[in-house]
Amino acid sequence: MADPAARCCCLGWDFSTQQVKVVAVDAELNVFYEDSVHFDTDLPEFGTQGGVHVHEGGLAVTSPVLMWVQALDIILEKMKASGFGFSQVLALSGAGQQHGSVYWKVGASQVLKGLSPDLPLHEQLQACFSISNCPVWMDSSTTAQCRQLEAAVGGAQALSCLTGSRAYERFTGNQIAKIYQQHPEAYSHTERISLVSSFAASLFLGSYSHIDYSDGSGMNLLQIQDKVWSQACLDACAPHLEKKLGPPVPSCSVVGAVSSYYVQRYGFPPGCKVVAFTGDNPASLAGMRLEEGDIAVSLGTSDTLFLWLKEPTPALEGHIFCNPVDPQQYMALLCFKNGSLMREKIRDEAASCSWSKFSEALRSTEMGNGGNLGFYFDVMEITPEITGRYRFSAENREVSAFPRNVEIRALIEGQFMAKRIHAEGLGYRVMPKTKILATGGASHNRDILQVLADVFCAPVYVIDTANSACVGSAYQAFHGLAAGAGVPFQEVVKLAPKPRLAATPTPGASQVYAALLPRYAQLEQRIVSQTQGLLE
Numbered sequence: 039m040a041d042p043a044a045r046c047c048c049l050g051w052d053f054s055t056q057q058v059k060v061v062a063v064d065a066e067l068n069v070f071y072e073d074s075v076h077f078d079t080d081l082p083e084f085g086t087q088g089g090v091h092v093h094e095g096g097l098a099v100t101s102p103v104l105m106w107v108q109a110l111d112i113i114l115e116k117m118k119a120s121g122f123g124f125s126q127v128l129a130l131s132g133a134g135q136q137h138g139s140v141y142w143k144v145g146a147s148q149v150l151k152g153l154s155p156d157l158p159l160h161e162q163l164q165a166c167f168s169i170s171n172c173p174v175w176m177d178s179s180t181t182a183q184c185r186q187l188e189a190a191v192g193g194a195q196a197l198s199c200l201t202g203s204r205a206y207e208r209f210t211g212n213q214i215a216k217i218y219q220q221h222p223e224a225y226s227h228t229e230r231i232s233l234v235s236s237f238a239a240s241l242f243l244g245s246y247s248h249i250d251y252s253d254g255s256g257m258n259l260l261q262i263q264d265k266v267w268s269q270a271c272l273d274a275c276a277p278h279l280e281k282k283l284g285p286p287v288p289s290c291s292v293v294g295a296v297s298s299y300y301v302q303r304y305g306f307p308p309g310c311k312v313v314a315f316t317g318d319n320p321a322s323l324a325g326m327r328l329e330e331g332d333i334a335v336s337l338g339t340s341d342t343l344f345l346w347l348k349e350p351t352p353a354l355e356g357h358i359f360c361n362p363v364d365p366q367q368y369m370a371l372l373c374f375k376n377g378s379l380m381r382e383k384i385r386d387e388a389a390s391c392s393w394s395k396f397s398e399a400l401r402s403t404e405m406g407n408g409g410n411l412g413f414y415f416d417v418m419e420i421t422p423e424i425t426g427r428y429r430f431s432a433e434n435r436e437v438s439a440f441p442r443n444v445e446i447r448a449l450i451e452g453q454f455m456a457k458r459i460h461a462e463g464l465g466y467r468v469m470p471k472t473k474i475l476a477t478g479g480a481s482h483n484r485d486i487l488q489v490l491a492d493v494f495c496a497p498v499y500v501i502d503t504a505n506s507a508c509v510g511s512a513y514q515a516f517h518g519l520a521a522g523a524g525v526p527f528q529e530v531v532k533l534a535p536k537p538r539l540a541a542t543p544t545p546g547a548s549q550v551y552a553a554l555l556p557r558y559a560q561l562e563q564r565i566v567s568q569t570q571g572l573l574e
């Protein structure tokens with residue numbers, strides 16, 4: 039790492055599920071410093087596993103808010119000990135795990151405002167939270183509250199049209215409703231409710247930071263078209279909620295400057311700006327520098343799609359958020375649970391546990407797989423809700439098995455056709471300038487990427503997203519400094535390292551999949567209907 043002591047820079051923070059991470063990015067958009075604090079190993083006194091506590095019954099999942107505070111103390115002390123040049127920091131921004139919520143006790147704002155630079159944060163904020171263990175995105179204990187919210191606004195689709203998603207257990211409005219119902223005292227002693235992102239920004243500001251439009255879209259409370267809280271949703275969750283949330287702001291807003299605590303204790307410049315923090319996924323979209331028409335595919339345990347949308351079509355699956363880098367546009371997330379574990383199972387069954395044999399099978403079978411289509415959901419799929427394996431011949435006749443090589447291609451073509459069909463269901467359209475950015479384990483397999491390029495008929499680039507939320511936050515900090523002059527995000531980040539081209543569409547791919555995609559969609563709907571017992 040180059041000398042971190044004397045380079046003008048912006049900091050990007052990520053308060054994620056398992057750690058707090060920071061990167062420093064210089065004016066040429068090079069990352070020259072990074073550090074992290076892992077909750078389980080660096081703060082063992084909190085007794086978390088994977089940064090969380092899973093409570094009895096496995097539905098309620100929380101994290102101790104003071105663990106997050108103390109992690110910030112530790113990482114700042116590590117940076118100080120390494121001689122980091124805090125005086126060169128022009129601005130900072132950050133990300134937080136989405137949907138989690140923090141409950142500031144009445145009077146906490148005065149403590150935040152008057153922090154003594156002689157003491158660490160966690161010693162001074164001990165009594166500032168009305169809820170010590172914050173619900174996080176892994177919580178699924180609010181099904182009743184989800185049904186109540188949907189009923190209050192006219193149903194699941196109505197809620198999706200209003201807030202970008204139907205009700206989900208992890209979404210913050212439902213979590214707040216549960217706390218109001220089960221801990222009314224704590225709720226009444228709460229003067230401010232933050233997301234993890236705006237909580238982290240508040241620590242730097244020394245006052246309550248606003249919730250940004252993008253992370254606020256993950257609450258089932260924000261009207262994503264008008265960018266204001268939905269009074270119907272607020273009222274359905276808990277009383278006086280608008281006052282406790284404060285007004286939402288655009289994600290590239292400068293929300294203030296670091297408090298004197300950071301100037302005196304660490305040497306930050308008094309004018310160091312704080313740009314609104316946002317959710318980890320919106321920050322990752324910024325870090326990947328997605329543009330209109332692009333799609334990012336994270337090929338991991340679950341496969342996650344990040345979409346840039348101009349005109350969203352809210353649905354009963356997936357999530358539409360306000361776009362973090364262009365307030366007039368949107369982004370969407372689609373999660374496919376049967377990702378790499380499904381690919382590994384078929385590799386073991388049909389390619390003798392060998393990725394090279396798996397790749398050989400893809401190279402030795404034609405695009406379109408002779409019209410054979412497969413659906414492989416060994417765990418209950420999210421998008422859509424199906425489980426089981428289904429195979430169909432070119433004549434749409436269900437068959438019990440495919441030859442090994444056909445099975446392998448049917449899995450990969452099916453996974454990617456599903457992604458394209460459901461992305462288009464949310465309003466996504468492949469455009470002439472579309473780039474597909476691939477990341478995650480399977481993005482190292484060029485033959486898998488070739489199928490992705492063919493199904494989408496678009497070039498596939500590979501990027502390293504290890505620090506995408508942090509790097510995206512640092513880019514947002516630079517963008518917040520420039521946005522005052524109306525400089526668009528893409529202009530601010532044009533010097534950033536470029537992704538590497540990995541695959542381009544095979545000639546004729548467009549015709550092959552134009553024929554297969556509607557068949558795949560019809561067969562998928564047939565399976566959904568059968569699964570839901572709607573067919574006799």
Ligand SMILES: O=C(CO)[C@@H](O)[C@H](O)CF
Pocket residue numbers: 054055134135136137175208256317318319357371
């Ligand atoms: O729940 C999620 C998105 O909706 C997760 O990706 C969390 O943001 C992870 F922190």
